[in-house]
Amino acid sequence: MSVYCQRCQKETANVHVTEINDSGVKAELHLCEECAKSKGVPPVPSSTVFALFKELMEKTSSVSRARDRQCPQCGMTFGEFKSKGRFGCSHDYEVFQSRVIPLLERIHGASENAGDEGAAAPEPAAADASAGELKRLRKDLQRVIKNEEYEEAARIRDRIQTLEKQLREGGDLDG
Amino acid sequence: MGESLRASFSSPESAGSWMASDEPDHDVVVTTRIRFARNLDGFSFRSRLTDERSKELEAHLRERLIGLELASDQAYLSLPDLDELDRELLFERHLISLELARGSGPRGVFFSRSRHVSVMVNEEDHLRLQVFGPGQNLAGLLDQMREFDQKLAGRVRYAHHPRFGYLTSCPTNVGTGVRLSVMLHLPALVYSKEIEKVFNAAAKMKLAVRGFYGEGTSYLGDFFQVSNQVTLGRGVDKLHQDVSKVVPKLVDHEREVRRTILKENGKGLEDRIFRAFGVLSYARRINSQEALELISQVRLGVSLGILKGLELKTVNELLVMSQPAHIQALEKRDLKEEERDVARARYIRQRLGRPGAE
Numbered sequence: 001m002s003v004y005c006q007r008c009q010k011e012t013a014n015v016h017v018t019e020i021n022d023s024g025v026k027a028e029l030h031l032c033e034e035c036a037k038s039k040g041v042p043p044v045p046s047s048t049v050f051a052l053f054k055e056l057m058e059k060t061s062s063v064s065r066a067r068d069r070q071c072p073q074c075g076m077t078f079g080e081f082k083s084k085g086r087f088g089c090s091h092d093y094e095v096f097q098s099r100v101i102p103l104l105e106r107i108h109g110a111s112e113n114a115g116d117e118g119a120a121a122p123e124p125a126a127a128d129a130s131a132g133e134l135k136r137l138r139k140d141l142q143r144v145i146k147n148e149e150y151e152e153a154a155r156i157r158d159r160i161q162t163l164e165k166q167l168r169e170g171g172d173l174d175g
Numbered sequence: 176m177g178e179s180l181r182a183s184f185s186s187p188e189s190a191g192s193w194m195a196s197d198e199p200d201h202d203v204v205v206t207t208r209i210r211f212a213r214n215l216d217g218f219s220f221r222s223r224l225t226d227e228r229s230k231e232l233e234a235h236l237r238e239r240l241i242g243l244e245l246a247s248d249q250a251y252l253s254l255p256d257l258d259e260l261d262r263e264l265l266f267e268r269h270l271i272s273l274e275l276a277r278g279s280g281p282r283g284v285f286f287s288r289s290r291h292v293s294v295m296v297n298e299e300d301h302l303r304l305q306v307f308g309p310g311q312n313l314a315g316l317l318d319q320m321r322e323f324d325q326k327l328a329g330r331v332r333y334a335h336h337p338r339f340g341y342l343t344s345c346p347t348n349v350g351t352g353v354r355l356s357v358m359l360h361l362p363a364l365v366y367s368k369e370i371e372k373v374f375n376a377a378a379k380m381k382l383a384v385r386g387f388y389g390e391g392t393s394y395l396g397d398f399f400q401v402s403n404q405v406t407l408g409r410g411v412d413k414l415h416q417d418v419s420k421v422v423p424k425l426v427d428h429e430r431e432v433r434r435t436i437l438k439e440n441g442k443g444l445e446d447r448i449f450r451a452f453g454v455l456s457y458a459r460r461i462n463s464q465e466a467l468e469l470i471s472q473v474r475l476g477v478s479l480g481i482l483k484g485l486e487l488k489t490v491n492e493l494l495v496m497s498q499p500a501h502i503q504a505l506e507k508r509d510l511k512e513e514e515r516d517v518a519r520a521r522y523i524r525q526r527l528g529r530p531g532a533e
Contacts, residue, residue: 074223086299089219090334090342093349103346104339109381110408113340113350133337163337 005032007039017041071095094136097159098152134163180252181504183288184264190501191491193269193291198310201487202478203426205358205398208269208307209316211324212300212343212352216332220344221297226280229297233281236296239330245323246287253283260509263500269307271295292323299344300352302327311357313419317411340407350407355418358387359425362397362475363432370399373425381405382421388467396467396494397475401425433479448476455493456529460516466497466523485527493526 003013011032019027031039070077076088078096087093093100104111141156195201218224218232237251254262254275266276270293271284278298286293295303304324306316334342340350348354364370377384383404386394401421403414436444451472454461461469474490476482495501502519503510510518524532 074219076223084222086222086344087220087346088223090214090216090336093336093339093342100339100346104349104407107347108350108405108407110350110405112338112408113336114408114410114413159338166337 003030005035006030007035008032011035015041069095091136094133094140098149098155101155131167134160134167137163180257180261180264181507184268184501184504190495191488193307193309194491194494195309196486196488196491198312200426201310203359203361203429204311204422205360206307206309207312207316208305208356208358208400209313209320210354210356211302211304211320212341212348212354213302213304213324213327214334214342214344215301216334218301220301221280221299222344229281232301233283233297236302236331237283237285239327240285240294240296242330243323243326245292246290248289249285249287251283251285253281254278255281260500260503264504267495267498267500270305272298272303274298290319292319300348311419311422313355313357313415317355317415321411348406351409351411351414353406353411353414354402355414356400356402357418357422358398358400359422359429360397360471360474360478361399361425361429362471363429363436365394365397366436367432369428369432370394373428377401377421378404380417380421382417395464396471398471433475437479445481448472448479448481452476452482452527455523456527457524457532458520460513461520461523462512462516463497463499463519466519467494470494470497489526493523496522496526 005011005013006029011034013030013032015031015033015036017029017031017036019029021027031041068077068079071088071092072095073091074088076092078099081087081092081096101111137156137160141153141160144150144153144156194205198204214220215232215236218228221229224232233253237253241249241251243249252261252265254271257265262271262276265271265284266273270286272295275282275284275295275298280297282295282297284293284295291307293305295305304320304327306320306323308316336342341352343349343352361370361373364373374384381404383400383402385400385402387398387400388395401418403409403418405414409417451469455466455469455473470490470493473482473485474487474494477485477487477490496505497519499515502515502522505522506518
């Protein structure tokens with residue numbers, strides 16, 4: 001049995017407002033959309049529901065998006081890497097960092113390069129790489145926070161701090 | 176280029192110059208090889224490169240490598256320009272991998288035979304720098320490689336990450352990108368079945384021991400390669416130590432077991448060595464697998480002083496020249512397998528020069 005609008009008695013009431021006055025007295029109003037609008041009741045439950053749905057959808061797709069995440073440079077996904085055993089480009093290490101790290105631990109028993117690498121990456125190139133890296137990292141950080149991937153965000157934040165420290169110290173040496 | 180390549184490779188001089196003949200420990204230690212894997216910033220790895228970009232990459236690296244002016248005998252060969260025989264020759268000389276030889280697309284090799292340096296372009300990684308030499312020479316070759324690597328680093332932009340180091344197509348090479356290998360001849364350890372223990376012990380030390388010839392777990396001719404398994408988390412100097420520490424232990428172990436076999440079954444060992452020598456000296460046809468196994472026995476015989484009048488240099492040469500593409504280069508034509516086996520036997524007979532063996 002549908003309820004009719006208390007104001008116009010013509011349309012079905014689908015806006016249900018609970019007003020609580022200063023003394024805590026509750027009053028329930030059942031109005032149709034038109035009357036609710038003219039009464040100044042803020043719209044529109046249906047769009048709120050829709051917004052809720054949208055948010056839910058985005059949350060789910062961001063979870064699957066994490067699984068299907070593609071490297072912006074070469075389009076590789078981690079799933080593809082797993083089946084081929086080879087990465088698509090050097091940027092993949094950064095993009096899939098959270099999954100690369102445990103993989104490297106399994107292969108090498110380590111996931112960080114040791115200090116002495118045998119051959120110097122020439123200093124200017126290294127600094128350039130670091131600056132470019134920082135830019136990329138900061139962008140990645142924004143994205144993962146938006147996707148609520150907080151574990152990865154923490155890792156990226158650590159990486160940023162380490163890099164910033166390195167650059168500062170490198171700068172001091174040149175100073 | 177094919178003509179002169181074939182001509183130079185079919186001449187047996189310096190055919191085995193990268194193998195030990197009078198270096199210390201030459202009775203067990205054959206060669207040292209060091210490989211650096213490097214990639215360029217701004218280019219995807221090969222599987223993701225378009226043909227256009229692949230050509231660009233090759234042209235770029237070709238120019239930079241030639242510009243290094245490494246040696247007067249330096250050369251760059253574009254593999255698609257070579258025919259199959261030439262590609263196989265390069266592989267048999269260990270200048271390129273099987274993957275590069277039999278692959279497709281723009282790719283090449285830059286090398287200098289006098290310097291025992293080769294650089295593969297556009298294999299699994301953009302660059303595979305390689306240097307090799309007789310005997311155990313990790314320290315000397317590592318210095319050479321580092322110099323070469325630094326020179327090249329000054330002319331191209333390597334893909335390098337503050338945390339992960341040098342970035343490579345396969346994560347098993349990331350970090351230092353360095354593979355240090357020593358090739359050893361271990362016939363006694365194989366014969367006594369001790370070789371399995373060696374595999375296991377090496378694995379525990381994060382070292383890989385693999386048959387040099389043959390696929391996967393098989394090993395032909397008792398030649399093995401010991402190398403570092405790990406490339407990340409340990410610096411190059413540490414990796415160098417890891418490998419160079421274990422080599423003398425393996426050398427001692429092999430020598431000990433050789434002595435034991437001589438003591439307990441001297442006649443049996445002698446018989447085996449001389450039978451191998453006899454077959455090689457007189458057979459009218461022989462396939463590469465059998466040749467390899469017999470040459471290995473003969474190498475043992477020479478190392479132990481049982482086979483006199485034969486130089487290790489000659490044995491090394493036989494190892495290289497008896498391979499399929501080399502036999503065809505010698506005969507100056509493509510040969511079917513049966514014809515190759517006959518030609519191989521003839522070449523070996525001539526080199527050993529026993530009476531009545533013509």
